[in-house]
Amino acid sequence: MAKDFNFDDVQDQHTNSEIEGTADTNVSDNIVNNNQSTINQNNAKTYNVVITDHNAPMVILFGPPSCGKTMTLVRLTRYLSGTYDFMPDQAFRNSTDTEFNELCKNFNAAVGADKAADGTKYIDFMLLRVNERRNGRTICQFVESPGEFLFNPQNPTAQFPAYLHQIIASNNRKIWLIFLEPGMSQEDRFAYVKKIQDLRSVIDSRDRIIFVENKVDLPATSSFVLSPTNINMGGLFRYVDGLYPQLFKSFTVKGIFGSKARYDFTAFQTGTYVEGQDANGKPYKSFQAGHDSHPRRLWEIIYKRIRG
C-alpha cells in the first residue's frame, strides 16, 4: 500500500530560468571554506558542500545513525548495477582526504564485498550520481551524510547543519528518504518526529517524501513480512503510525474531498548481517544482500518520484 498523493496537479516551478539564475551559488565560497578535509562534530555545523549538477533530482537520505542509510545505497547500487552506474562525486566534499578519495574511486568494489557493512564506513558523507549506463545521463543523485548531523538522539534539538540548508536551497527537485526503524526507543522516536516536522517546515512543499521502514526483518516487524514479495503493508503502516504519533498526519492535507497523504510509505530490508572474524581474527560484520524485491519496491517509488 504505497500511500500515494497525486503531485501532477502541483505546478513544478523548477524552471530552467530559475536554475540558470541561481546556478553555482556559493561554489567559490564553498571551495574557500572547504579546505578542511574531514567533517566532524566541530565543523559539521558550518561545513559546506559543492553541488555541481543543478538539474538532476536529489534523493536525500535522512535518518539517525545506524538506521541503514549507507547499506541502502549499497543495496540499491548492487540491485541496479546492470542498468545504472553509481558514481561518487568527489567535488561534493572537495576533499583532500586521500582515504576518502580512494574509496570514491573504488566505491563499486567496496559495495560488492561481503565486508561492505564495514568497508564503506569512510564514505558515509557523499553524493552519488546515478547514471544511465547506455547514455551516461544522470537520472538522480543520492546524498548521504552522517546521521548524527541530521538527528542525534543525544542532542535532538541541535540545529540542522549548513550543508543541509545548502541542499534545501538548491533548485534541484528533491526527494527525501526518511528512515524509520524498529530499534528506536520511545523517547527517541518522539524527538525524531519533532525533528522531521522541523525539516518539513524548511523544505519546499513540492518536495517528495518517502518514509522507509527499514530492517523489517527484525522481530518487531517481521510478522508483517509474509514473504519478501508479500508484505502486509497496511498492517505495518498502522503499527508504525502508532509508534510515531502525528508523524504521518503532519504530511497529510485535508481537502474538500477528504484527506490526501503527501508521502509514500514502504518497507525495506538491506540484507542479513552476521558477525564473523577475518583471516587475522579481526571481528567484522559480513553482509548478505536481501531479496531483490526490497530494492525493487523502493526503486519503483524513487523512480516515480524523480520523474514527477
Ligand SMILES: Nc1nc2c(ncn2[C@@H]2O[C@H](COP(=O)(O)OP(=O)(O)O)[C@@H](O)[C@H]2O)c(=O)[nH]1
Ligand atoms: N537487521 C537488519 N539490520 C540492518 C539492516 N540494514 C542495516 N542494518 C544494521 O544497521 C547497521 C548500520 O547500517 P548503516 O547503513 O551503516 O547505517 P547508517 O549509519 O544509517 O548509514 C548495519 O551495519 C547493520 O548492522 C537491515 O535491513 N536489517
Ligand SMILES: [Mg+2]
Ligand atoms: Mg552511513
